[in-house]
Amino acid sequence: MLLAGARGIAAACLLLLFQSPSIRFDSSRSLFFLENWTDLATVPAERYADVFSVSVDAPDVPAMLGQYRVEGKALLFVPQYGIQPGVRYRAVARLPGMSPITSVVDIPKTVVKPTTVVDRVYPTTNLLPENQLKFYIQFSRPMARGFAYEHMYLLDEAGAKVPVPFLELTEELWDPDGRRFTIFFDPGRIKRGLLSQEELGPSLVQGKSYTFVVDKGWLDEEGNPLVADFRKTFKVVREDRKVVDVKGWSIRKPSSGTRNFLTVAFPEPLDHAILQREVEVFDSSGKAILGSVSIGAEEKSWIFTPAAAWKKGSYSIEVGTTVADLAGNMINRPFEIDVFEKVDNLARKTRTIKFNVE
């Protein structure tokens, strides 16, 4: 790592002969050492940064942040942030009465075959309303943060990029694992009566087709690109301004003594993420039934597998009113409320659907 071949050997020989101060990089611990400097004990800790500093090997860059520590007779620099593969670092010792000692460290970039892919983009249906609210991009492995908006775009039928279709936020919207990214369409172009919609028009136009692209240059947590670009082509249908109504949902009931699925089917696709956490099953005593949830094809059904066999009796399915459709209309609340129309029951939190197991 440290210097190249002959120079490194020469430096090592000098070190043996004269024990002159030298810099060493410990690649296994990512630490920089200043060794064999006999005056170390005379320098107060607050001056360590003046005598020994590490930076990226480029002109006009500040010293890296980090902490100093004395280990034996050596001064150590512990970088605050991890050493990056593919970056060249320069450590400089400016010791009183000596000319500066410089050491350049190349951190090789490990060439790894990309393995991370976009597993899926939700909604999975290829018919989206003109006022589609968001996409969830589900990756197979955790991703690097801070680069999202450079790596996704929307193409029209002619292959041209749709200008500013998405809401770009300083804080990227990741799930806790860094595997699911949420991208909202620019709400200004969805909501009626706003300048964005009046001046630019909606991002999506009914009857037209679009392709959403995630380019493979988006790096994963390890710094590797994706295996391939991801493309989702979809057609735009009319806008959806209606609330979600559980009255239109149908239930396929399981039989007692089995662990068969309980399936709730909807007439339209619903928001994948919210659906997963907002629907629960209770028995007649109000006890929650434990089990696992999966979401059916095109997010048009919720499928529950109980941990234990169903017993005869009456059950209720509680549905949180934040369950939303593709346009962000919820059970008790459309995405936009028309102030000239009365909206009832804003405060209600769940809807209940009853069923019996025979």
Next chain:
Amino acid sequence: MIVRIDSAEKLTALSLDNVKHSSVPLPNPIAAASTGRSNRTQAITDLAFVNNRVFVAGLSNEEFSSALRSIPFPFNQADTGANVEIWHASHNRFETNSPIRTFLPYKVNNEDTILASYTCTPLVKIPVSSLKGGAKVKGTTIAEFGAGNTPLDMIAYSREGKNFILMSNTSRGVMKFSADGLEAFPPITGSVPGKGGVPYETVASLTNVVQMDQLDAQRAVVLQRTASGFDLHTVALP
């Protein structure tokens, strides 16, 4: 991390290792216990301290809704604050409950007010006195600042007895408007097309500003996006 930069451009990291601090958890509603965990998180978009309360604006990675949390300070375990839902009318007749992108505490006509701006750039005023736990508050839209744009930051300053607000934006530069007499602007609820309400000028000398703060009576510190990263420097207040 917090870094100090002095006028000689020397960077010093402020060590947070043993720093005195207090904290409060932001409650994150979890999934139904019977079916597993939630992937819901909140990104904090802005926060401010007003009258012994900390106001935190956030955006969920699942629901598109406002979550302005009002937390008493000093923090205490018994009261971690409450969410306030804020609705505002758009140009026409529709109201939404949108996430606040940036906000500025400001006295409008001597009343403590939150001036909030949203992802599609309306400016909304909300009296602080109305921000009580569990309340559904209606904000008043007093300006529409344009399309295809997201506001990023706001600062207030005074010059020669006049008060101004600067607002930086993703695609519409830095806007400057008078902060005097904001109470006089009628709510925008009509269906008149075009920009409306509080008039503003665009500060031509300031581009790609993502964050601002007032440094002293004459200068602001701005963080500007450049082709290769970000530049931090001081500018004269316009």
